Amino acid sequence: MPSPKHPPRSFDHVDTWVFDLDNTLYPHHVNLWQQVDKRISEYVSRWLNITEDQARLIQKDYYQRFGTTMRGMMTLHGVRADDYLAYVHQIDHSPLEPNPAMGAAIRKLPGRKLILTNGSVDHVEKVLERLALRGHFDGVFDIIAAELEPKPAAQTYERFLTLHDVDPTKAAMFEDLARNLLIPHQLGMTTVLVVPDGTKDVIREDWELEGRDAAHVDHVTDDLTGFLETLAQPNS
Template identity: 80%
Template sequence: MTSPRSFTHVDTWVFDLDNTLYPHHVNLWQQVDVRITEFVSSWLQVTPAEARKLQKDYYLRFGTTMRGMMTLHGVSADDYLAYVHRIDHSPLEPNPALGAAITKLPGRKLILTNGSVDHVDAVLARLGLNAHFDGVFDIIAAEFEPKPAERTYRKFLSDHAVDPTRAAMFEDLARNLTVPHALGMTTVLVVPDGTKEVVREDWELEGRDAAHVDHVTDDLTGFLGKLSR
């Protein structure tokens, strides 16, 4: 068994957004989830129950429900993103401790998300982290090909001139760390802290023991704080 990769060589820190930079139990993504069901139901003229099944099927098969709706039903990405990200961000609270921990990390800090830049901006504004990141690679930059597609990671690395062997990736979905690890990145899975109920599919909470997961944490702020020390 090989030892998990370390962080001593890392000069680029890559973060997912939802359920990574804020706690799972905020359940902000649950709001988006409900909006997606509404969109699918309205677009396909099916019941909410039928829409829910299709939504989850497309999520698993295509990486995002949006990709499935675009591929199979000709949905406009702009229309989809505008609708599903129209949510209440007020459950998010400023997190100056996380901001301080991110600031102390040596090198660049980037966001790699299946969401949109508009959603990223809204979330970071609520968290008070707007000034802490050097760039964002969103679903539009990915040409609507979501993680965990290898092409998306390679485009991210190219667009931002990132050497994967000198980068670390923080994610809440283990499957989204498979390619980064294969490319040479140090990988960190961010999991719920267990103090409050989270709304997730069972498969979304799997993978803690996967070979492509170097580290697991339920406290991102504390984890980063130890690294910077």
């Protein structure tokens, strides 16, 4: 039997706002991650000297088992993180467009704003530049800061909370994968799942789109900018 869903946690006590990056701060239908996804397949194919079809099966297996394909490739095949990250993030960021409305909403949120991502700082900076969101965040915790242990590993969240001195009971987490919200919710964070706009085509695995009814998901939105604008309003 599934766990009963408790009333969703509120935001009136929140003083730290934590955001995932990919498919969270920009819309799913941009499908920017698909470029990274293809680069990962190419990397696995070349490293293991197999076809891209074979590489894709391995890639998806490692992604689910290890949290990222990179972690699986490091653990089982001796891949260097720096080489991997440099290769897979060589993508075209031009599909991203400035989002001044989101920037304004983030600026109005009371307290600190942080990014927690399985990507690299270099990738974060390029995305924020295209979105015109540089200067809106007080810190970035990337895969290197996580000592190459990706979300949803519990120790990654613990490292993040310690490094940035975050009280999880006074924090909110925004994320596009429900599984990455389980530990934050257990730690006391208010959780928000960002899902695709139902009117747009997105390229995602079925399991990546699951979890909106999970007990550890407090809120669900397909419009992060609108959601943040509501939170930024007095007495919201």
